[in-house]
Amino acid sequence: MNAKTETAVLEREKPETPSGMAMSQNLIAGTRADVMAQSMAPTPMTMLDAAVRQGVSIETLDKLMALQERWEANEARKAFSAAMADFRAENITVQKNKTAKFKTDKGTTQYDYATLDVVCEAIVGSLSKHGLSHHWETKQSGDQVTVTCHVTHRMGHRESTSLTSGLDQTGSKNKIQALGSAVRYLERYTLLAATGLAVKDKEDDDGHGTEGTTPPPTITDNQRADFDAAIDAAADEDGLMRTYQSLKTACEAVNDEASFKALKAKVKAKGKALGLPDDFLRAKKPAYNTGDFEVNFAAWRKAIESGKRTPDDIINMIQTKHSLTEEQQKKIRGVKPAAKAA
Secondary structure (H helix, E strand, O other): OOHHHHHHHHHHHOOOOHHHHHHHHHHHHHHHHHHHHHHOOOOHHHHHHHHHHHOOOHHHHHHHHHHHHHHHHHHHHHHHHHHHHHHHOOOOOEOOOEEEEEEEOOEEEEEEEOOHHHHHHHHHHHHHHOOEEEEEEEEEEOOEEEEEEEEEEOOOOEEEEEEEEEOOOOOOOOHHHHHHHHHHHHHHHHHHHHHOOOEOOOOOOOOHHHHOOOOOOOOOHHHHHHHHHHHHHOOOHHHHHHHHHHHHHHHHHOOOHHHHHHHHHHHHHHHHHOOOOOOHHHHOOOEOOHHHHHHHHHHHHHHHHOOOOOHHHHHHHHOOOOEOOHHHHHHHHOOOOOOOOO
16 A cells, blocks of 8 residues: 555544534434424324334224324314315306206296316315315115215315205106206215315206205305304494395395395394384385495585585485484584685
8 A cells, every 4th residue: 555545544434523523413413302302292093103112902002092082183174174274265266157947837037057077177176286086976775866975084074065956847848858857966066065166156956856946146155154243243323234234235136035034134133232212124214325425425524515405415315215423423423615715
C-alpha cells in the first residue's frame, strides 16, 4: 500500500470529530423524542400491543379489541363528516336537461328534470376527489321497489338513504320497463338525498308513475329550515312580518300551499308569544324593509326638496302596501322643501 492510499484509508477510518458526534447524538435524541411523544399519546392499538407483550388474559384482550374497533369507527365517522363538508363546499349544481310530457285525466302535464346520468356526472367526480364513493342496493316486494344509496368513505364509514315506491305504470310500459323506470327515479333521488343536493329550480320529477300522481312542487328543505330559524329569532312584530312576507313569497312562487300553512301557523304562534293580537297578520301591512327604505330615501328626499311631493304624499304612497315605523315616518317628515331663491 503506498503512502497516498494509506492516508485515504486512515481518513475513512478516522473517528468522528466532536461536531460529528454531536450531530449523531442530536439525531438519536430527536428519534427518541419522537418515540416518546408517540408513547405519551396512546391509542387502543398501542395499549393492545402492550397488553400482548405483558401476557394479559384473553378477556382483557377482547375488551381492548372492542375498544380499538370503536375507536377506528369513530375516526372513520369523523373523516366521513369532514369529507362530506368539503364536498358540499364545492357548491355543486345539478341542472335539468330533459323535458317530460304525458297525459292525465286533467290534460297534458309537462316539466323539466335532470336525468340519472347528469346527476351522476355532476356528483360522482367530486365525491371521489374527497375519498367518497356510492353504490345502490335494490329490493323488490310485490309491486313495491326500494332503492338504497350507500355513500362510503375510504376509511370505511358508510351512511345510507332509502326510498320506496310503486312501479311506473304510465304509458305502455311492460312490467320490466315499469320496474326499470321506478329504479332509475329512486336511484337519482336517493343519490341527491344522500349527498344533500337538489336539482336547481326543481319543480317536478319524472317519477309520476311511481306514486300514481305527480308530487307537487315544494320549497326546499334549506328554505324551510331558514324560515323556521328566522321565525324563532324574530324579536318584534316588524321582524316577524318581514319573515312572514318572505316565506309567503317563496311558497307562492312554487304554489306550495302545505308549507305555507305550516309556516304561517308557526308565525302565529310566535306572534302570540310576543304578545301580538290574534289578527296581527290581517291587521297590519308588511313592514317596509329597512334596507329598501334607506335605498329609496334619497329619491323621496329629492322629490320633497324639489316641491313635487310632500312628506305626507310619500308616507301615504308607501302605506298603501307597507307599514312604516314611527322612526321611518319621522325621518321622512324631517325633510323640508328647498328654500326658493329670492
